[in-house]
Amino acid sequence: MSQTVIVNGRPIATTSINLAALLEDQGYGAARVATALNGVFVPAQQRATTAINAGDTVEIVSARQGG
């Protein structure tokens, strides 16, 4: 069943039930990214066991220039 979650500030509909599946579903594949769920860091090795629920907020970040 589809549910709505917020990914990087945008609402999306997904059938994924955990964070690893969501990343795969959204096309991140093997991208070198870091993740947080509802403001809490989720290590890469815990994504497959981290459930996502309707209304959750997900941050997916990578490297950028910075000062």
Place this chain on the structure above:
Amino acid sequence: MNVRDDRVETTPHLMLYGSAVTSRLLMGTAGYPSPAILSTAVAAAGVEVITVSLRRETAGDHRGARFFDFLNGLGVRLLPNTAGCRTAREAITTAQMARELFATDWIKLEVIGNDDTLQPDVFGLVEAADVLCRDGFKVFPYTTEDLSVAERLQRAGCSVIMPWGAPIGTGRGLMHRRALESLRGYFPDVVLVVDAGLGAPSHACEAMEIGFDAVLLNTAIAQAGDPAAMAAAFGEAVRAGRRAFDAGLMPPRDMAVPSTPVAGTPFFELDPKP
């Protein structure tokens, strides 16, 4: 007699949490006209530590991957930041994501308290520093020149403290030099880095002359007409300032003192006529 504080160590290397670094110029990577110019600037200044950040990644965009490839080619040490974070919680989560992403426990900790001045929220900063130090991070906190805050940061476990020279991106130089000198005198054993607000090589030189261990800047180099040449100029200024500090600057005086010997001055009257 000179004004150098002998308690401040004058080792040739900058020690950052046990890692020896030769260059005392730390450089940001944002706002350059191109990656190639950034790369040239890093090489021109001989920089060994650069700051990087984390931002939202769009699927299929590969911007992060391209930047990682670029960073690998530079061969320098990375100092990730928590730029843009407004609460201790945001900064802690960002630091944790940075540790995984960049495979380093170094973190330039920024908790911003005001959008116009980008001044640190020192309460959130100390709170985040305390949590991160206990979690094994090597924290480089971007703070103000406030001595009490610096003391709290040191107590939290920071052995590097980075007060601002002026608000980020303003190029104003050392707006509170006396307070920075007080910090230097009060913390002879803490690595002190002026972070942000420097606009000209002379500002960097001044920071080094008063005994700071290093400077960190971005905009003054990135936005220069010739960033590589400006990076080299900052590098030279930092080296000159440090060398002057090591050499021992003369103390300032209120009244003039002749540098040429007075004895033997022609026409000098030992007994002036009435």
